[in-house]
Amino acid sequence: MSSPPAPPTARSLASSLIPAVKLGRGYLLAPAAVAACLLAAVLLFSLLDFSSFSTLTPPPASRVAASTAASNASSSPPRTALDTMGTRPAERFTSLREAYERWDAAVGCPAFAEKHRGSSSPSRSLQDPDAAPCGSLRLRHVSLAVRRVTWVPDVLDGVYQCRCGMTCLWTRNEEALADSPDVELYEIWPPPDTRKQGEALRAFMDIEPTRKRSGHEDIFIGYHADDDVQVTYAGKFFRITHNYHVATHKRDDVLIYWSSSRCFEHRNKIARDLFRHVPAHSFGRCENNVGGGDKALELYPDCAATAGRESEWWDHLHCAMSHYKFVLAIENTFAESYATEKLYYALEAGSVPIYFGAPNARELAPPGSYIDGRAVASVEELAAYVRAVAEDPAAYAEFHAWRRCGVVGGYGRNRAVSLDTLPCRLCERASRMGGRHAPAPAQHNATGS
Known part of the structure; x- marks a missing residue:
């Protein structure tokens, strides 16, 4: 297929207007014709818009700016909706879909992904569940008995197909164990203070802020x-x-949801100060201003699904908080890596945590x-920022871009080392140690079998 013809240049346009007379072996221009054609050329040139011919005019300033921005893209992240907040007029909104459409038009996933390109790099805050080589496994099947725990859910019980071809039986049912377990799990209650040769390894879990070891465990499980x-x-x-259930629209009159049943003063003070602005x-028992914790279903009847049982206010907190643009999330203790359900509840409910x-x-x-509340100098500045985001659909939608664009960063690794994946990871640890065949601690070797 032939390429399209090149646009005409000024030289070709001018030459086409001047008639030529051939005399002998050369070309001579008729004087009268030359004068007439020169006048016509001047008139025609005055009517032409040469901006359409790139060979005659420099690129417009906007094109230069775009080119400069493109050349600098590798050195600085693109400006997104939150970077340009305040350039758009304030607008009260309730529809999430409309907010997303505004953000898509103003920013879009490619720019967001470029801005957060480095967020997926490995973090020292999270373990790599695939780091240990498969050759370090000593047992192909590990059985784990859940002995004394409080909140570890029964639904975790089962047989797991783990990586490297290893399998793991996790159970609190003695009948499911054909022989002695390779590892026993304890939580709240400490494990036995001795372990003899041939007895199960002792795993102890404490994911409270203290991360306090029992002193008798072979494997310690914590949040760090x-x-x-x-x-x-x-x-x-x-x-x-x-x-x-997650609401598709957000309130624009009441901006923040909070529910807390453990009334620590530092949390109550943050809430009181912010709620003044x-x-x-x-909801919950702390600083309640809705008339009781059971008001969620009265305010939001769409949250009434109870799975056929009598429900409590916390059964509906995901649904209730999804109606608000922001959720106040305050930890009991401020400690490195101690990020609890308070942060993740809000994210899963489709709200923005003020963390x-x-x-x-x-x-x-x-x-x-999320909005990092501890990074803001004063509660007044935090409140002003929250109100500004709440009235800028594009800026608000950007807090949700991670899930819409698939840019999860460290959160992906975080999910990979959560309670959901503990059975395989704990069984793998026990396998590398040898399970119940592991040598007893030195102080117990004398009494071992």
Whole structure:
């Protein structure tokens, strides 16, 4: 296929207007014709728009700016809706779909992905569940008995196909164990203080802020990457009984949802101070301003699904908080890597967390998904920022871009080391140690079998 003809140039246009007379072996221009044609050329040139011919005019300033921005894209992230907040007029909105459409038109997923391109790099805050080589496994099948725990859900019980061809039986049912277990799990209650040769390894889990070891365990499970096996709160099994209905519209009159039943003063003070500047609803027992914790179903009858049982207010908190643009999430303790369900509840409910907690939450949460309350100088500045985001559909929608664009950052690794995946990871640890065939601690060798 032939290429399209090149646009005419000024030289070709001018030459086509001047008639030529051939005399002998040369070309001579008729004087009268030359004068007439020169006048016609002047008139025609005055009517032409040469801006359409790139060979005659420089690129417009906007094109130069775009080219410069493109050349600098590799050195600085693109400006997105949150970077340009305040350039758009304030607008009260309730529809999430319309907010997403505004963001798509103003920013779009490619720019967002480019801005957060480095967020998927490995983080020292999270263990790599695939780091250990398969050759380090000593047992192809590991049985784990759940001995003394409180909140570890029964639904975890089962046989797991793990990586490297290893299988894991996780059970609290003695009848399911054909022989002695390779590892026993304890939580709250400490494991036995002795272990003889041939007895199960002792695993102890404490994912409270203290991360206090029992002193008798062979394997310690905590929320920090420095622990033997890490367990984060980012998985589903921490909250399998909650109503996951999510509202498609957000309130624009009351902006913040909060629910807390453990009334620590530092949390209450943050809530009180912020609520003086931003309209909020407080459910739960702390600073309640809705007339009781059971008001959620009265306010939001669409949250009434109870799975055929009498429900409590916390069964509907996902559904209730999904009606609000923001959720106040304050940890009991501010400690590195201690990010609990308070952060993840809000994210799963499709709201924006205003988060007070782990200083390294950026490595644990999806990129651009929350407001770091501890990074703001004053509650007044925080309140002003929240109100501004609440009235800018494109800026608000950007907090949800991670899930719409598939840019999850460290949150993906966080989910991979949550309670959901503990059975295989704990069984793998026990396998590398030899399970019940592992040597007894030195102080017990004399009494071993």
